[in-house]
Structures are given as structure tokens and as C-alpha cells.
Amino acid sequence: MEAAPMLRKTSPRKARTGRLQRRESLAGWLFVAPMLLGISIFTLFPILIMLILNFADWDFVLGLEKFAWAGLDNFGQLLDDSRFHKTWMNNMIFMFTVPVCMAISLLLAIIINKHVFLKDFFKVAYFMPYISSVVAVAVVWQVLFHPSKGPVNQFLRMIGISDPPRWIADPDWALLSVMMISIWISIGFNMIVYMAGLQAIPKDLYESAEIDGAGGWTKFRKITLPLISPTTFFLLITGIIYTFKSFDLIAVLTKGGPAGSTSLMVWYMYETAFLNLKIGYASAIGTVLFISVLIITLVQWAGQKKWVNY
DSSP, X not given: OOOOOOOOOOOHHHHHHHHHHHHHHHHHHHHHHHHHHHHIIIIIHHXXXXXXXXXXXXXXXXXXXXXXXXXXXXXXXXXXXXXXXXXXXXXHHHTTHHHHHHHHHHHHHHHHXXXXXXXXXXXXXXXXXXXXXXXXXXXXXXXXXXXXXXHHHHXXXXXXXXXXXXXXXXXXXXXXXXXXXXXXXXXXXXXXXXXXXXXXXXXHHHHHHHHTTOOHHHHIIIIIHHHTXXXXXXXXXXXXXXXXXXXXXXXXXXXXXXXXXXXXXXXHHHIIIIISOOHHHHHHHHHHHHHHHHHHHHHHHHHHHHXXXX
């Protein structure tokens, strides 16, 4: 007869190790539980609800009794909604603030980094609009851009322009005015990030280039631009995402007007959901907004392999 296999007893050391690992895992879960709970309640759950409401026709003021499935009708309405087409085009135009802001910020970063004393003062001065209240900034620019009594138009009249633009009160100039303000707000943040990228470039590279007879433009094109390309890519991604979620500046300055000239997708979604009470239609707008940002981001991620140097 074969001997019965002997049962192996767990050694006390392994048992203690297992208990310790379980305790560490439990402690880890307890530490991350508040964050997971917050993400679940304030992010994942609203996303799930939005996905459901995409296919519904519901006025939440009337209660769940009036909830009705609409299928793909909300997305069908978007195809024929001229105002939605205008807001989407406004968002596409508003995206041009990103490259303009990055170019100005890079120029300022290079100048301050190389040729300016009191660098810390200028860093704070340019960064102040970014950390200031958007409401306060918008109110200040409302005064500056006042059509008749604003300092901007008074200055333009002083230099001989008899009929200056009406800025945010003119449908032809309103979106451009908001874009200018957005650039002014964002310059400080982009400049600080660019300065950090410039200071990380080894000075030996510039010294070697000077020995080889390279000029300033050549050093900028061959050394500076390639080595700050990861910084540029980061600012490009975050800047474009910011343009798609711009709301507070529009809400204070123009409320989407005049004549819908400054209405962006987030503002139109807000109006549809909380003023017109069309929750399902607003959810469809939010889904299109998400898909637009996702496609643009994926295109950038695919393209960055050709121009970003890590």
C-alpha cells in the first residue's frame, strides 16, 4: 500500500507574512477608499447617467414619470441643429488661441530667461491673471472693451481711428475679443512651463553650437525647439482641452451673445440642460463634445511620434 501523502503544515513565518500582507492591503484600500468613492460618485456615476440620458427625452422638473426613451432622436436633431453647428464651429475657431498663446509664451520665456533681470518679478506678474478669479478678470475686460467709454476705444480714437470696433458687443468681433482675453489669461502659465523646459536644456549644447559657428536662429531651430517639444506637446494637449471646456469666461462676459457669436459647446449644453430643461438633448451635446476632444487628442498622440523628442 502506498503511504498517504503527508499534509504540509504552513510555517509560522509564512502565516505571519500572509497576515501582514492582508493587513497592508486592507490599510491600502482604506486609504484610497475616499478617493475611489469620490470618483465614483462625482465622475463615473454622472458619466453613466449621461450615457443613459443620451437616448431619453426627459424634463427633470416633471419627475421620473415623464421619462421617455427617444432612441437616436437626440443625435438626429443635432445633425439639423444650425445653432449646434455654429457652436461647434466657434469651438474650432477658439482652438486657435492655443498655438498663438504658446508662441507668445515661448517668446516671452526666452526673453525673460536670457535678457531680463528680476526674473521672479516678471514670472509673478505674468502668472497673476492665470491665478486670478475669472469673474474679476472678465469684469475688468468688460470695462476695458466698453464700446463708448472703454479705455481701449478711447485710446484708438486718440490715435485717429474714428470708428473703433464695439468688441464684445459686436457679433463680428465678440469671439475674437474673448479669444484675446483667453490668451492674456493663459500666457503666464504657458510661460512658466516653457521657462522650466528651457532651463532643463544643457548649456553645453549651445556652447558646442557656438563653436561650430551656429547663429541664434540655428540654435533655436536645432536645439531649443526639439528639446522643448515634450513641453510643447503637453501645453498643446492641455490647451485644446481647456478651449473645449471654457465656460466661466463666456458666462460672465457675453452669455453666448451677441447673436450666438460666442456660444461654445459647453455654454450651449448648459443652456439646453438648465434653461431649456432638455436633459437628453444636452447629454447628446456632451457626448459629441467628449468625442470631439477624444478624436483631437488621439490625433495629437499619433502625430507626436514624428515631432516630439524625448
